[in-house]
Amino acid sequence: MESRSIKGIQYRTVALDRAAVNREARTVRVAISSETPVERWFGVETLGHSPGEVDLSRMQNGAAALVGHDTDQHFGVLENVTLDPDRVMRGDMRFSRSQQGEDLLNDVEDGIRSKISVGYRINDYQTTKGIGDAPDQVRITSWTPMEASLVAIPADDRVGVGRSLDPNSQAPEMSGTRDLNTNGQQANHERSSAMPEPITAPVSQAVAQTPDEIRAAAMNEALELQNAGARLGLEKEVREALGRGLSGDAVRKMITDKLVERGGNPFSTPAAAVQLTEKEQRSYSIARAIMAQATNTSCFEREVSQEVSKKLGREARGIYVPTTLGMKRSLDATVQATAQGLISQEPVTFIEFLYAALALRKCGATFLPGCVGNIPFARQISTPGITWTGDDPTLAVANGDQILQVFTMSPKQAMAKRQYSKQLLTQTAGFADTYVMNDLAQSHALGIDLAGLFGAGTSNQPMGVANQTGLTVVPIATNGAAPTFANTVALETAVALANVDTTNAAYLTNTKVRGVLKQTLVAQAAGSKMVWETEANGKGTVNGYDAWVTNQVPYNLTKGTGTGLSAILYGAWRELIIAEWGALDLVTDPYTLADQGLIRVISTQLVDVNQRHIQSFAAILDAQC
Secondary structure, three states: OEEEEEOOEEEEEEEOOHHHEEOOOOEEEEEEEEOOOEEEOOEEEEEOOOOOOEOOOOHHHOOEEEEOOEEEEEEEEEEEEEEOOOOEEEEEEEEOOOHHHHHHHHHHHOOOOOEEEEEEEEEEEEEEOOOOOOOOEEEEEEEEEEEEEEEOOEOOOOOOEEOEOOHHHOOOOOOOOOOOOOOOOOOOEEOOOOOOOOEEEEOOOOOOOOHHHHHHHHHHHHHHHHHHHHHOOOHHHHHHHHHOOOOHHHHHHHHHHHHHHOOOOOOOOOOOOOOOOHHHHHHOOHHHHHHHHHHOOOOHHHHHHHHHHHHHOOOOOOEEEOHHHHHHHHHHOOOOOEEEEEEOOEEEEOOOOOOOOOOHHHHOOEEEOOOOOOEEEEEEOOOOOOOOOOOOOOOOOOOOOOEEEEEEEOOEEEEEEEEEEHHHHHHOOHHHHHHHHHHHHHHHHHHHHHHHHHOEOOOOOOEOHHHOOOOEEOOOOOOOEOOOHHHHHHHHHHHHOOOOOOOOOEEEEOHHHHHHHOOOEOOOOOOOOEOEEEOHHHOEEEOOEEEEEOOOOOOOEEEOOEEEEEEEEEEOHHHEEEEEEEEEEEEEEOOOOHHHOEEEEEEEEEEEEEEOOHHHEEEEEEEEO
């Protein structure tokens, strides 16, 4: 027996008992799922309904009732969902009073709509291999039902339970093996939810393989291609290509050609990218979004959230706010020092918090918005060389396989908690939007900046540049000392020795170091410049390279007996990758602080940080200023 963890949305159908319709309450009691075995192309699947096997958290929190698993056709909710002793999950499907809800309820009463299909995500399963030609027995030991839908045609109507007949749900059997559908269509196994250790292996190795190993390798290649297609928005194309029997190389060429058509941008259509017109952007109100979420009322902003949710393939805990909108507002907004009418009748002086400068975007870090799933990257850590030989080179040519190191970026959850006055959100129009958007966007941006620079890599946070193994640290003195021009040049040399392209490299430090370097001569000769030369817009230059400051770079480091020491970072910042999964998710709590007239807002963002090559950076950690 083998056990694996997988992900993806699956579907099953069950017959609906129209005698259970309660017209007055607009509900029908439905059997949503059972342990009836269903023969799939990968084996015989049984959905476990024992205690602990079904996660009912979504179903018991007003899960959606849809038509054909289409989130655009949301006609009702599921209520009173239970897992009964006979190992059947049941619930009340309540129909809305909209015209669609009325029509569907009539169809159910008339027996026209008679099938319920449950959409579910598999968390874990166990496979017992079939003996001889017998199919594998697959028991789903942990799963989360996501929604229930009215469907017209099930795949197998003979037993009353089966997959809904979705053209995208038919997955071909590959290389004579069986495996679970995990991406809604294809298999996509995850050995562990934790980030894997970097794998170092030659690109090409000539190793004899058994037929079983060859089949397994073919399956693994197919899974990798499916994962790549899902991440790059080419899931359908890859699935169809594999179904036609194209080779792995042919599928890779197809993916490359598609990326070229996009201009080489694998994230040209981010998962969370919702295109708003200029008019829609101007009318978007985050204050209205928070109030609508708190009071469960409809508004344009909730429609935008639903679009983001559909593109991401997951529901918001609260309401999604596109981060591109938030970023634009936070950078463009100007908050007035005095806001007349902030709370309706009384003028209130507003003092904006003095945020540290957002540095990584200025330095040129690479931002990847709208990521989907874990994102693998490969570093080349050795370069094949050449061997000079005579006329007969067969015994003299050294092995020249290049070595790749694989690392994976996976979403890490960053959360912030704020509270805003109900009067602020409802009575101040544009000012409230400016203030709230700026407040939320800045808090997350600062946290991501700090993680990218000095994240510890523990307590669920990313590991920043300064704490990465392999970072070149240039020491000044045993107990620290004032930085000199020679010290800054040493940083440049350390990076250049690693063959890094420093065309757009930059320095990054804090205001204390800048103050010292603005008073430090490059050389003692007459007419010498200062190490730090100031330019417009807060940017400086050091030895011809851009230089930026942020007080998120620490000035409280210690070394030997030295205290109050500062850091100076230098590098090719495009090598720093900041990946973002989705949008800002806002959950509102109008109850906890209700007696104070405040609404609590909890914001969540999924982000990770890593570097293509840590050799692209060098640091001084003992600058006395």
